[in-house]
Amino acid sequence: MSSDIAEFAVLPNGTKYPVIGLGTHNVTGGPGSVRKAVKYAIDIGYRSVDCAYAYENEKEVGDGIQAKLDDGTIKDKKEMFITTKLWNTHHNPRHIKENFQKSLDNLKVNCVQLLVIHWPISLKDGDDLFPKDKNDQIMFANHDIIDTWKGMEELVDAGMAENIGLSNFNKSQVERILQSARIKPCNLQVEIHPYFSNRKLANFCLSKGITVTAYAPLANPDSPLWLPINQLSKPRLKLKDCRSLTFISLYYNRRKGKEPSIFDEPVLKDIAQKKGKTIPQVVLRFILQRNIIVIPKSVTPSRIKENFDVFSFSLSPDEMEQIWALDKYPRIWIEKWASEHKEYPFHEDF
Numbered sequence: 027m028s029s030d031i032a033e034f035a036v037l038p039n040g041t042k043y044p045v046i047g048l049g050t051h052n053v054t055g056g057p058g059s060v061r062k063a064v065k066y067a068i069d070i071g072y073r074s075v076d077c078a079y080a081y082e083n084e085k086e087v088g089d090g091i092q093a094k095l096d097d098g099t100i101k102d103k104k105e106m107f108i109t110t111k112l113w114n115t116h117h118n119p120r121h122i123k124e125n126f127q128k129s130l131d132n133l134k135v136n137c138v139q140l141l142v143i144h145w146p147i148s149l150k151d152g153d154d155l156f157p158k159d160k161n162d163q164i165m166f167a168n169h170d171i172i173d174t175w176k177g178m179e180e181l182v183d184a185g186m187a188e189n190i191g192l193s194n195f196n197k198s199q200v201e202r203i204l205q206s207a208r209i210k211p212c213n214l215q216v217e218i219h220p221y222f223s224n225r226k227l228a229n230f231c232l233s234k235g236i237t238v239t240a241y242a243p244l245a246n247p248d249s250p251l252w253l254p255i256n257q258l259s260k261p262r263l264k265l266k267d268c269r270s271l272t273f274i275s276l277y278y279n280r281r282k283g284k285e286p287s288i289f290d291e292p293v294l295k296d297i298a299q300k301k302g303k304t305i306p307q308v309v310l311r312f313i314l315q316r317n318i319i320v321i322p323k324s325v326t327p328s329r330i331k332e333n334f335d336v337f338s339f340s341l342s343p344d345e346m347e348q349i350w351a352l353d354k355y356p357r358i359w360i361e362k363w364a365s366e367h368k369e370y371p372f373h374e375d376f
């Protein structure tokens with residue numbers, strides 16, 4: 027484990043994947059906040075944006091990038107590394123191309139740099155993100171992940187995605203894809219932060235030459251979605267600002283109880299103080315020194331800037347060890363609503 031970090035991971039086809047990108051999963055932000063965040067992020071040097079069809083704001087990402095092309099901050103959209111995700115209702119290989127075209131249209135590009143399968147779980151085909159039957163039960167589909175992967179490979183053949191990868195797959199699911207893939211997945215995006223290191227899965231992927239991207243790298247510190255749905259009246263979260271209550275109640279089915287916060291951790295406070303850095307910067311640097319890409323989300327300019335300032339210091343092996351000791355909580359994103367699906371990834375240890 028080296029304390030030096032490169033600014034890019036180089037993917038097998040030579041594409042450079044910036045090790046820090048802007049997350050855009052912004053359920054509670056008002057309309058336009060992601061567009062502004064993307065513009066600001068590009069101004070200060072971000073060249074990677076992580077989005078998803080299911081976040082329902084790809085258009086804002088596309089608008090933000092277009093604005094920065096129009097004002098000359100970037101000369102070509104290809105200077106950007108755009109990641110998006112194939113949603114669970116779009117797994118049917120027969121319709122992957124037409125469904126993915128919606129993402130390209132939203133983003134106003136002909137091709138993305140990385141497309142990942144958002145979850146190994148498929149839901150009933152269609153445009154409803156969380157289709158439910160008349161008994162209010164979520165409607166699963168059972169598309170074979172290998173077939174879906176073949177559909178992803180065809181997107182590369184068609185020039186619609188430069189690279190393809192996976193998200194929320196466990197080790198055995200990644201292995202199944204590796205065994206049958208014509209084009210190997212170049213990336214796995216999974217939850218990783220000091221409280222949940224995902225060490226075994228990350229090391230497995232790195233050993234296979236698969237890059238790893240940490241989502242929720244800050245353990246989603248001030249997310250109002252920690253709150254039960256009936257407490258949504260807290261000032262920070264205005265109900266009218268939420269994009270979709272169905273989305274919240276289903277998607278955010280997270281662990282319960284008192285949640286730990288990185289801002290309360292004495293170890294992180296001490297290290298941050300010693301380095302003259304903030305706790306988020308220390309946490310991001312910790313993950314980067316594991317050779318893992320980070321995509322912290324913020325719509326707050328000062329935080330977007332703060333999170334990008336992670337190259338001017340490093341953590342010693344002893345400091346890394348101290349932070350490893352925080353690895354003692356379960357994952358945040360348990361997605362309980364999907365736990366009956368045959369491809370639910372989190373029944374296995376990793």
Ligand code: NAP
Binds near residue numbers: 245247248249323330
């Ligand atoms: P995160 O990046 O760990 O945390 C985001 C939260 O932290 C936001 O509430 C943000 O608030 C706050 N924040 C950001 N920087 C901060 C700072 N410097 N100081 C204090 N607070 C700060 O969590 P996440 O959004 O869940 O994950 C990041 C990205 O990963 C997502 O946006 C998405 O792109 C991706 N993701 C992917 C999956 C998947 O299934 N593949 C799942 C979850 C997330 P403000 O915005 O209000 O500033």
